[in-house]
Amino acid sequence: MIEMKKIKIQLDENDLPKKWYNIQADLKTPLDPPLNSQTKQPIGPDELKAIFPMELIKQEVSSERYISIPEKVREIYRIWRPTPLYRARNLEKALNTPAKIYFKWEGVSPPGSHKPNSSVAQAYFNMKEGVERIVTETGAGQWGSALAFACHLFKINCRIYMVKCSYEQKPYRRVLMENWGAEVFSSPTNLTNSGKSLLKKDPNTSGSLGIAISEAVEDAATHENTNYALGSVLNHVVLHQTIIGLELKKQFQILDEYPDIICGCVGGGSNFAGASFPFVRDKILGKRKDLMVFSVEPLACPTLTKGEYRYDFGDSVGLTPLLKMYTLGHRFVPPAIHAGGLRYHGDAPLLCKLTKEGYMQALAYYQKEVFEAAILFAKTEGFVVAPESAHAVKAAIDFARIAKKRNEKKIIFFANSGHGHFDLSAYDAYHNNVMQDYAYPKTFIKNNLKEIPIIVKKRRI
Numbered sequence: 001m002i003e004m005k006k007i008k009i010q011l012d013e014n015d016l017p018k019k020w021y022n023i024q025a026d027l028k029t030p031l032d033p034p035l036n037s038q039t040k041q042p043i044g045p046d047e048l049k050a051i052f053p054m055e056l057i058k059q060e061v062s063s064e065r066y067i068s069i070p071e072k073v074r075e076i077y078r079i080w081r082p083t084p085l086y087r088a089r090n091l092e093k094a095l096n097t098p099a100k101i102y103f104k105w106e107g108v109s110p111p112g113s114h115k116p117n118s119s120v121a122q123a124y125f126n127m128k129e130g131v132e133r134i135v136t137e138t139g140a141g142q143w144g145s146a147l148a149f150a151c152h153l154f155k156i157n158c159r160i161y162m163v164k165c166s167y168e169q170k171p172y173r174r175v176l177m178e179n180w181g182a183e184v185f186s187s188p189t190n191l192t193n194s195g196k197s198l199l200k201k202d203p204n205t206s207g208s209l210g211i212a213i214s215e216a217v218e219d220a221a222t223h224e225n226t227n228y229a230l231g232s233v234l235n236h237v238v239l240h241q242t243i244i245g246l247e248l249k250k251q252f253q254i255l256d257e258y259p260d261i262i263c264g265c266v267g268g269g270s271n272f273a274g275a276s277f278p279f280v281r282d283k284i285l286g287k288r289k290d291l292m293v294f295s296v297e298p299l300a301c302p303t304l305t306k307g308e309y310r311y312d313f314g315d316s317v318g319l320t321p322l323l324k325m326y327t328l329g330h331r332f333v334p335p336a337i338h339a340g341g342l343r344y345h346g347d348a349p350l351l352c353k354l355t356k357e358g359y360m361q362a363l364a365y366y367q368k369e370v371f372e373a374a375i376l377f378a379k380t381e382g383f384v385v386a387p388e389s390a391h392a393v394k395a396a397i398d399f400a401r402i403a404k405k406r407n408e409k410k411i412i413f414f415a416n417s418g419h420g421h422f423d424l425s426a427y428d429a430y431h432n433n434v435m436q437d438y439a440y441p442k443t444f445i446k447n448n449l450k451e452i453p454i455i456v457k458k459r460r461i
């Protein structure tokens with residue numbers, strides 16, 4: 001009998017994890033806490049209560065290793081989860097590499113990305129606490145559509161501030177959000193003081209995630225029974241996304257393999273942290289010292305590769321607490337590259353700490369080489385990926401080429417965070433050769449960083 005070459009490893013619905021994994025339990029030293037921007041003291045749960053439900057606040061600061069996923073959330077996850085793990089055999093063949101390339105495909109969710117792994121959980125916990133309205137921002141539109149989808153399931157009203165350049169580049173993402181009943185505005189707007197002040201300074205701004213966050217936080221803080229939801233960065237969002245990595249571990253166990261290299265794109269860090277943290281745990285515990293873990297970002301928004309590790313605001317105006325993270329400065333307005341979801345000035349504090357401590361590393365690419373990789377992937381594996389996810393594809397291809405040069409049978413995994421069906425104008429720009437490459441200069445970053453509050457750690461005497 002001829003042995004069938006497996007293309008994908010699919011888990012049964014019954015294999016869906018019952019708990020999320022919280023890496024805070026395994027850190028060698030605790031995460032630096034978020035600080036109140038006025039007092040510069042750690043913020044307590046009471047300060048967050050104005051915009052988040054208590055259960056998410058508890059998850060944010062929890063040091064429990066595993067946190068139960070409510071049955072209702074698991075039931076909704078089962079619409080698209082467990083997601084398949086693919087072996088990219090045709091891509092391997094095209095590259096003529098001895099490496100094996102695997103990817104886990106989050107593009108099968110209803111909105112088309114990993115984002116509903118957190119939006120469903122967030123909407124659920126808000127619903128449990130009687131919240132009637134949720135406000136958020138969205139860059140590429142993936143998070144906005146995931147939250148619109150989740151709010152609809154739990155009968156919660158949803159408002160979305162969508163970064164202006166994505167609003168213009170991706171009109172069909174807006175329509176998708178409206179299909180699920182959300183209202184969507186191009187940010188900055190005249191609906192908030194933050195938006196008005198930024199429009200005054202620069203009426204032609206292309207917007208940024210930092211600006212849209214300021215608008216959403218202000219809206220939530222000034223409206224009755226309204227909460228704010230963030231699609232990345234925060235510990236509870238990363239926690240929800242570990243469903244990816246926990247499934248992935250089971251899939252590699254079925255294969256009786258373990259990856260040598262793990263890579264994924266990083267905007268705020270949620271999909272990649274979620275996919276990689278159950279493996280990074282093995283590295284922290286000293287069980288897999290050789291595992292290499294790479295975040296991939298655009299050279300136009302090089303947070304991890306060129307930013308500084310320090311406290312900064314999560315938004316542009318300075319309404320949020322200060323978070324310890326790699327940052328390009330909260331006033332950073334990124335160039336209008338096509339990977340709208342990778343244009344954030346900071347990154348998840350958990351991912352930043354693990355990068356600072358050497359458990360993870362970072363790479364950055366120009367957008368044209370990223371699209372070139374995405375086209376090769378579409379031609380070999382069929383899937384047209386989001387411009388964000390294409391950064392991970394590019395890194396996986398580069399690692400496979402290195403493996404070829406060295407004749408090494410490496411096992412390469414990349415997190416494939418979403419489809420690009422609403423990003424075809426970006427592919428069109430690539431095909432028509434009108435796409436521009438841009439690397440954000442270090443001198444600009446130095447200038448942005450001048451506006452960040454300086455936190456001096458008190459020394460123990």
Ligand SMILES: Cc1ncc(COP(=O)(O)O)c(C=O)c1O
Nearest residue numbers: 142232267268269270271341418
């Ligand atoms: C498909 C896709 N992948 C990745 C990201 C980046 O976000 P994160 O780093 O939180 O996963 C986004 C953000 O919008 C996205 O839409």
